[in-house]
Amino acid sequence: MATAHRATLTFLGAAGTVTGSKFLLNLGERRVLVDAGMFQGEKKWRLKNWEDFPVKPSAIGDVLLTHAHMDHVGYLPALVRQGFRGTVWMTDATRPLVEIVLRDAAHIQENEAEEANEGGYSKHKPALPLYTTEDVERTLPLMRTVPYDEPVDLGDGITAEWARAGHILGSASIVVRYGTAGVLFSGDLGRHDHPVLKPRDNTPPPAPFVVMESTYGDREHPDADGPEHEPMAAAIRRTIARGGSVLIPAFAIDRTELVLKMLTSMRREGRIPEVPVVVNSPMALKALDAYRSQTDELRPGIRLEDFADIPLLREARTKEESMELTDPAKPIGPSIIVSSSGMGTGGRVVHHLAAMLPDKRNAVILTGYQAVGTRGRQLLDGEKQLKMFGRYVPVRAEIVQDREFSVHGDASDLIDWVAAVTPRPQTVFLVHGEDASAAALAERIQGELGLTVVVPRHAEVVSLEPGAGYGFEVVEPGQSESELVEAAARADEVDSTWLRGDGTKGRLPAPAPDAGGAPAAPVAAAPVVAAPVAAAPVVAAPVAAAPVAVPAARGAAPGGERYRCIVGPDGTDFYRRVSAALDEGYQLHGAPTMTFDGTQVIVAQAVIWPG
Ligand SMILES: [Zn+2]
Secondary structure (H helix, E strand, C coil), X not given: CCCCCCEEEEECCCCCCCCCCCXXXXXXXXXXXXXXXXXXXXXXXXXXXXXXXXXXXXXXCEEECCCCCHHXXXXXXXXXXCCCCCEEEEECCHHHHHHHHHHHHHHHHHHHXXXXXXXXXXXXXXXXXXXXXXXXXXXXXXXXXXXXXXXXXXXXXXXXXXXXXXXXXXXXXXXXXXXXXXXXXXXXCCCCCCCCECCCCCCCCCCCEEEEECCCCCXXXXXXXXXXXXXXXXXXXXXXXXXXXXXXXXXXXXXXHHHHHHHHHHHHCCCCCCCCEEEECHHHHHHHHHHHHCHHHECCCCCHHHCCCCCCEEECCCHHHHHHHCCCCCCCXXXXXXXXXXXXXXXXXXXXHHXXXXXXXXXXXXXXCCCCCCHHHHHHCCCCEEEECCEEEECCCEEEECHHHCXXXXXXXXXXXXXXXXXXXXXXXXXXXXXXXXXHHHHHHHHHHCCEEECCCCCEEEECCCCXXXXXCCCCCCCCHHHXXXXXXXXXXXXXEEECCCCCEEECCCXXXXXXXXXXXXXXXXXXXXCCCCCCCCCCCCCCECCCCCCCCCCCCHXXXXXXXXXXXXXXXXXXXXXXXXXXXXXXXXXEEEEECCCCEEXXXXXXCCC
16 A cells, blocks of 8 residues: 555654654655654653654654754754764754754753762662763754755655744744645744744745644733833842842743843833842853844844843853852852743752742742743742752742743734634644643634644654545554565564553454455545544544445344454555455444554554444
8 A cells, every 4th residue: 555645744742741842754765853852841751751762763864943942952862872864954043052952951961960870869870861962962963954935855855944933043833745745833933023033924834734832822921011021020129129139040042032131121221120130051141142143033123232231240151150159158149140941940040949949038030931840830839849959948939920921922823823824724733732722722723713623642643645545544653665565564473462542552353354365445535524623632633534335234244243443553454454344344434543652553443334
């Protein structure tokens, strides 16, 4: 059943969770990965960073990056460590940021492993970094840059095009096309207006399938009444007045730049007192340089001096400068400290949290999305102690959240973006959102735009063949067509148990009677009908079964079996068993479901005896 335009998509990250964006495209014999993000937050996801990549990384030819955030690029060196040697494509402005982010990530991991080993609190002996600076050095030469809005030829009939996403410097949505198949990845989408960058492209390039983020799918950003960021200014005023200091955890990329720009204007307007502002994040300082140097990407009217025009600005670049800041013997007095990471998951901000949280005069101002399982989220949830460096630190400082910094679009921003995809996509897959956000956005897109919306599960596989003819055409990720033929020949040797997408174990039924080696019958696909709204993660491959010409039912069902579920590794043998059932007089019942068991695609098709 090999066809020239076999195309599938496997959700290897940001499905069922907000981090770890990784989308694997199987396009004929080629494998393309869109984003290579690190899982962050909850432990069950973080542990996935340590598993072998489900597909041999050496078989992946290209990685396409939407933008430089850790949850979209942080896994790259791990991929290289496991054998990836292909090309990593990204926009010009993303390139320097990726380098900064990856070097920092390796550095953090090396430090954490070292500290854990010295402190003896790691469960792993010895604690190891996921990847090292050396791995990053081997990754950088693989990177190539592309311009916005120009299709890039990846060979073998595959093209990719990057469109501005207005999220952070260099960010993009990417459309990948292959024959009649095509899929548009939103990447992370900014609001209609970014405070310092050129706005996003409001007419995204069309494709029959859309993979879209849903971070804020269940909420609208508040319109600030009164002066901008007043809750933050007020928190700074009262903290300084009571003799405390303010800690602002901020993502080094984009967020720190926006925080400094805001502090600059607050100072100019006299809304906050003149106290030292410390940027303790070498990565943020480098990113600030990148923003200042990419003047083509800045919105008109932004001047470089708007970024950090603060008289008492102090930059902590070295480790010694950083350690001095939390040394009780060298108090710097009331001040504002901006440090990363933004969710308190690692980096220098953790040292500041440990030093500042126990004092009730201090305040922590959270400036962005705080994923489940992060220290930032624990603070928002009112936890009374946080674990850091193997010990518990009491939380007495004031915790404030400034929601105005978000560079993720809210629900209306997201709807406007997908509504502009013309012609209308056949299916929209919602990723990169917690369950409630994705479900709420699915309902709105379905209700307001009438589109088919699916919230895929982790490791789910879907076909990307639009319209008719994409019935069961699914390859096993990690296998070329020739490998597939081989696998089909070995199908009987395949382990008969597999793990379903929901974590339960399944067992293959006994093979159906052999149809005498007859070629598999092609199964026609009908025009796709609107699937029910996914209120929960659903397995809903966009594959619709059509009425198929079958012999009329001949009396009682064979063996009295009115209903049969044919399950097996995708391949010739599976199609043969479905064909055999149809020859017996069974009819297809519903669409096939596809599950990725970590190694291969498992397909299930129910058949029913008519009458
Ligand atoms: Zn992002």
